[in-house]
Amino acid sequence: MNFSPLDNPIWNSLNSEHRSLATLHGSAGRFSPDVSPLVGMLDGTETAFDDLAFVLSDGTRGATFTAYPITVPAGWESQQRVINQMVCTEVTEFRTDGVGPLGEADVPDMLELAATTEPGPFGSETISFGRYYGIRTDDGRLAAMAGERLALDRFVEISAVCTRAEFRGRGYASSLVSLIAAGILDVGKVPFLHVKTENEARIVYEKIGFSVRKPMHVTAVNKI
Known part of the structure; x- marks a missing residue:
């Protein structure tokens, strides 16, 4: 299988399965801030950054991740780091x-859980990306969740994987990610996800069937 679309997944998602959620201008695009602060560019040229400045004209900050480092031109503030991209072609552990x-009625609880656990950006309309699942306690508290984010022609990203501190170690992340990954594979697509290089969650994902594909360069920018 050709995995190269995952080298620039945000741009490819904006221009395919998630075109309805996108604002595009030339060689750059973004999601609505209520959905996600993620932005994408065709490449890292100055022309692409000029187009990005147009779609970020409201002054908001954007972030992208690519398989190659991006040189940020003058006139921008930036922060950069490296994460791992993982893919799964077969679920080996399923719970x-x-x-x-x-669903929509659960969004307030999802926002509160995301604010508490900080799995990454999660807004009031993030659920628009795809299917989300959770695990609740006997008294109804949302203890853990995960869902789908970027969607490309042949790939779907798993994101927002988080568990309250007092419920960690119970296998909740494994249950959520394995269920979502199996569902993605069932429709003929390949699940992928991103994890910080120092995050021990990588071991959990490997047990499910994920493997590291390559490092990805995260570039967060805002126009000065």
Whole structure:
């Protein structure tokens, strides 16, 4: 399989499965801030940054990740780091303990959980990306969640994987990610995700069937 679309997944998502959520201008694009602060560019040229300045004309900050480092031109503030991209072609460990679907009515609880656990950007309309699942306690608290984010022609990203501190170590992340990954594979697509290089969650994902594909360069920018 050709995995090269994952070298620039945000741009390719903006121009394919998530075109309806995109604002595009030339060689740059973004999602609505309520959906995600992620932005994409065709490449890292100054022309692409000029187009990005147009789509970020409201002064908001954007972030992208690519398989190659981006040189940020003058006139921009930036922060850069490296994360790992992982892919899964077969789920080797499958659990569904206590997992249930999440919908619009669950968004307040999802926002509170994301604010508490900080899995990455999560806004009031992030659920528009795709299917989300959670695990609730007996008293109804949302203890853990995960869902789909970027969608390309042949790939779907798993994101927002998070568990409250007091419920970690119970296999909740494994149950959520394995269920979502299996669902993606069932429709003929390949699940992928991104994890910080120092995050021990990588071991959990490897047990499910994910493997590191390559390092990805995260570039967060705002126009000065």
